[in-house]
Amino acid sequence: MSAILAVRGLQKTFGSVVAARDINVAVPPLQTVGIIGANGAGKTTFVNMITGHLRPSKGTIVFCDRDITGRPSREITRLGIARSFQIPQIFQSLSVFENMCAATAIAHAAGGLPAQLLTPWRAPGSLRQAEAALELFRIARYRDTPAATLPQGVRKLLDIAMAVAGSPRLLLLDEPTSGITIEEKFELMDVVMSALKDRGITVLFVEHDMDIVARYADRVLAFYDGAVIADGSPAQALADPRIQELISGPQLKPATRSAGHA
Amino acid sequence: MLTAFAILTDGLVYAAYLFLVGVGLTLIFGVMRILNVAHGSFYAYGAYAAAVAVGVYFDAGLPAAGGFLLMVLVAMAVGLVLGLIIERGVLRRVYGRDEVVVVLVTYAVFLILEDAIKLIWGPDSYALYQPLGVTGTVDVGGLVLSGYDIGLVAFAGLLAAAGSLALKRTRWGRLLTVVIFDRELAAAFGINVSVVYTATFVLGAMLGALGGAAMAPKISVTLGIGVEVIVLAFAVVVIGGLGSIDGAFIGALVVGLCRAAAVHLVPQIELFVIYAVMALVLVLRPQGLFARAQPRKI
Amino acid sequence: MAPRSIVIGMLAFLLAAAVAPALPTWLVSLATVAFANALVVLGLVILWRAGLVPFGQALYYAVGAYSVALITRYSGVRDVLAMLAAAAALSGLVGYLTGFLLARYREIFFSMLSLALSMILYGVLVKTETLGSTDGFHVDSPTYFGAAPQGGMRLLVLFWLVLACCSLSALLVSLYFRSVAGALAIPARDSEIRLEFLGVSVNRLIHLNLVIAATLAGIGGALAAIAVEHVDPDMSYWTTSGGFVFVTILAGAGSVAAAFVGSLLFELLKSIAYDVLPGTWQIFLGAVLLLTILFLPGGIGSLFMRRRRPEPAS
Structure with missing residues (x-):
């Protein structure tokens, strides 16, 4: 191995x-x-x-x-x-879901800046993936909470969930x-x-x-x-x-x- | 040779002026993290007040020495009043807001103060000619220097030395240094940050007004002088490092000499050179020549 | 945030174009300048989202304005689209080049470097005879597809051109905000580290935003130069930049529409202040800015946003 x-x-x-x-x-x-x-x-x-x-x-x-x-x-x-x-390291002024969307959208727009320009921010695929990630990491009930007000444990989980978004x-x-x-x-x-x-x-x-x-x-x-x-x-x-x-x-x-x- | 000497003397005089203007700005930024656009107005108010008061004084035929003392006193009074009103009345409400938002607040204050000049002193310009006549001229190897200029350079030099010493040696200076270094730490040590802020702002305003008063005999005191000064002062303190008194001294010297050299050698680039140096310093050493870089936290 | 807002925006521009012939000349002429400047503000809104406030955006404004002016002075080209294209290209290029420096800085250092760069241009303009020195110079009226409208039509056609530029820019910027790249500005302001560790180059992202903002400012400057038929170095002075930031704050920097509404409102305020307090109108403007920051931290746009903000949390 x-x-x-x-x-x-x-x-x-x-x-x-x-x-x-x-x-x-x-x-x-x-x-x-x-x-x-x-x-x-x-x-x-x-x-x-x-x-x-x-x-x-x-x-x-x-x-x-x-x-x-x-x-x-x-x-x-x-x-x-x-x-x-x-x-x-999460985006304080966005909600939990928007945080997750940022991570999945970046993963979807692989190929740098040109791809990021041409890929819509709210593409159905990356939105679904974001919802799924929140479920997987058991933070879906904080979906619309502003990241700045989250308890520490949820912040940690969101941080990890975002890191994992790019597979x-x-x-x-x-x-x-x-x-x-x-x-x-x-x-x-x-x-x-x-x-x-x-x-x-x-x-x-x-x-x-x-x-x-x-x-x-x-x-x-x-x-x-x-x-x-x-x-x-x-x-x-x-x-x-x-x-x-x-x-x-x-x-x-x-x-x-x-x-x-x- | 004569050109080199002229560049040196002109540069020093200009540097003295820039230091007087910049030192208050950098002090306020260092302690309060406020980039004060209204500083240009302090300069203008100092110049106007001095031009009027000192002009009246000389016209009354009183002894000349008192005129210079009056110049300083008038500037301090102007700084005290404006500083108190602005810090207590306006800035106090926006502490803790974004740095850039606070800059805009001072910009708003600047707009108001600029037009208020017209209401207070009218649209006419003032010329304060007596001090230059009293101090006369000195002939140094074919180059005629004004006595007032020599006094200005000496005054700025003394102020720089005194300021630097005061920060390091006096109780108040050390207190300020602690606040500059770490605000929360200062509060934790029981320093009354609120009082320090007010005192700093008033002191900074006084210095700005003093700059204007000291320059009043050398310029035509007219509308718009504050607008010009503020960008120059920005250049000086950015070059030296925002918040550093020693830096303002070096920044003033750099800008003063560069500009004097440009004026004597390539007059077309006179303005260009100041801001080119400012941009260059920002690119190479954004924290300025004298300030310490702050490590980025992760 | 549906495409509905885009449709509403476009309809508003169409409406403005349709009612213009019935409006008094002073209002059309005020709106022309207001909307030309709104393009600069739109660029500032883009940068504001990324947490950047340039104190020297007038640099690109002046580059755009002077490109048009120099074309009419030193070449035979009078076609308005060619002029605008040249202004956009040149200001975009200057934005691209200065972007290599500016994209590395944040916060006050960014603002200061931007200020320094604009003052360099000011220094050059003031001292260069061939560029008109302190007086600047006159800008000839352009032609529109070969036609040169006269009298009242001239202003009207120009207003329509400005509206066309504004609606196109607003549309493109709205689409940009809907792309991943455009949407990442706010995350970039919040945590650059997280973005970098998601594989995004924040500096390149900011560089792109700088180029877009510079191009918009250039087009705005070009249109303003055509509208007032004159350019001078004050277009690059720090007070001009300060004015643009003023409008951005006033509008609230929240959306594309805010740039246009804010800019129109600003010009109206200015003209009212000018009527009521001739000579001391800046006191009025300063007071408005101060009150906005103190009591409406989200700008005038927040008055409308606040009602819309709480989305149903299903």
């Missing part, structure tokens, strides 16, 4: 600060990978480099046998990598459950994971809550000080006392849970 995403010798420095050091990871298709690590360990930097928001200082990123290192994010998106954000092959979720209550975290992840099921999407998600990682990830990458210090099954990684110590500090559960809202 060849990897859908292969990262070799990835490095990122900001001045004298090293945010990523020699990261080597190969992700096979359809795997769900949990990324853990303390704040500042380099998780988001890793996601930002893969999605083209940051240009790596060194190393290569290969997606579906194509070198995408340092490409602009919109190009990477078109190749099939989508992402959600720790702070949901990506690889999806990166940056802290999908941060900023929402513990009870809602599992609910949200259930919705997301069941929506993504059967669509052939490989998922990488950044997460602080070890219970979530244990439940949903096939594999865990543990970051510390910009480097991957553990790479294996959740059971293996989470049982390692060294990981527990470095990632979450000695008093594991309370600390991670209160650090949810970043």
Whole structure:
């Protein structure tokens, strides 16, 4: 099985600060990978480099046998990598449905600006797809709510639903459950994971809550000080006392849970 | 050689004028994030008030030194009145609105103030000629310099130094710096941002009026002087970096020298050169030569 | 938001054209200038949706106006369509070129750069003898398909031409707003990052909007130059740009129709103010602008929009 995403010798420095050091990871298709690590360990930097928001200082990123290192994010998106954000990036002045329509309309008007000029904004196909996406992510009852007034959990789901609209092959979720209550975290992840099921999407998600990682990830990458210090099954990684110590500090559960809202 | 010297002196005089006009604008922007189009009116009101008051004073045959003091006092009074009315009466209601909307509010104020000039001082122009006569001229190696110009440059230089020092050394200056740096932080530290805003706006208005008063002897005080000044002031503070006092100083020097060079060498591009420099700075360093770039948050 | 609004708009233009012969000359002449300027405002509405407010849109207005003026001065061409085509092409080209710079900036920096560029043109116009210097120069009347209407007909034909340009522009811009590219302006204002991560180049999108707005401003300037039969550097001065932004705010920047209604209203206000307070009419305008911003943040258009806004949430 060849990897859908292969990262070799990835490095990122900001001045004298090293945010990523020699990261080597190969992700096979359809795997769900949990990324853990303390704040500042380099998780988001890793996601930002893969999605083209940051240009790596060194190393290569290969997606579906194509070198995408340092490409602009919109190009990477078109190749099939989508992402959600720790702070949901949604269109505040539009309703939930209009947000979703924007995402599906862009997906329908593939081919850049000329296609976007010739494709109607309210094409029946993309409207149907938008309705379906709201159902799938269980946010249809917020359909006409202005995005600016949404509760955090719905914002997160909308952000992810919009990212998925373009039918990506690889999806990166940056802290999908941060900023929402513990009870809602599992609910949200259930919705997301069941929506993504059967669509052939490989998922990488950044997460602080070890219970979530244990439940949903096939594999865990543990970051510390910009480097991957553990790479294996959740059971293996989470049982390692060294990981527990470095990632979450000695008093594991309370600390991670209160650090949810970043 | 004489041309180079003339460019230097003309440039410095023009820079002094630009600094006087720009410093209040940049102060208001730095603290309040308001790009104040009405600043041009402060300049015009300062010029008119000084032209009338100081003219009367000199005609009465009173000692000359008092005339210059009166010039400053009149400007401060004008700035105080206009600043208070506009900040308390109008701007206060639009804080928190879009930056561009606030610009338009000041544009509306500008329209009103411009025409009010006609109501207050009539359509005629004023010439304040006495101060130039009192200060005389100085002959430097064949080049005749006006004593008033030398005084203007010295005054602007002193003001720049004093302003820069005051920001860094005095309690009030540090307070302003905190507000410029982070408004929410300032409020959290118990700084009364509302009072700081009023004080800043009034101070900025006074500086604008002072610019006008100081220039009154050198220009024909007539309708439309504020319209011209405001774009020039924009150019100066954009070049230096919106909100930076040191930047306004550098911006004034850059624009002043560029324009003087153009006037002496290629008069056709006199206006062109100012805005070309402004555009160039915006393209290469949009935050201006002196302001810090703000990182984009994700 | 049905095509119904387009039909209503087109009917309104037709109606205006039909009643024009019965209207007093001063009103037709006022409406001619108002609708010519409305094209510039229409461009500002397009940019406003993307969150951009240019303080130097008069740059393209002047480019359009001067293209027509220079054609009548230095060439034998008098055909009005050829003139307009030249003005549109030239202002569009200038918009395209300046767009490479402007599309990279947002907010106040965008406004300031736009201002600087327009003032550069002003500086050039004022100091160049061949371009008429500070006085500008006269613009000859154009011919319409070979015919040169005289007397009262001249104004009427020009008014019809302006209406034709306006209705065509309004139609095209309405269609543009209905396309994906046109609709993405508001998302671009809200979150550029999300758009980029949906695969859209926000800079290219904004560049397109800039070119459209510049072309509209150029046509508006050309028509205005033909209407007043004169061009001068003040057409590129910052106060002209400020006036256009003024109308945009007054109208509320909400829709295509707002540009035309707002512009007509502005010219009427101006002429009333001029009658009531000759010499100090700007006080009146400033007060209107101030009151609009303070009490009608959505502009005059919001008076009508508010009633329509709450759509049934089924």
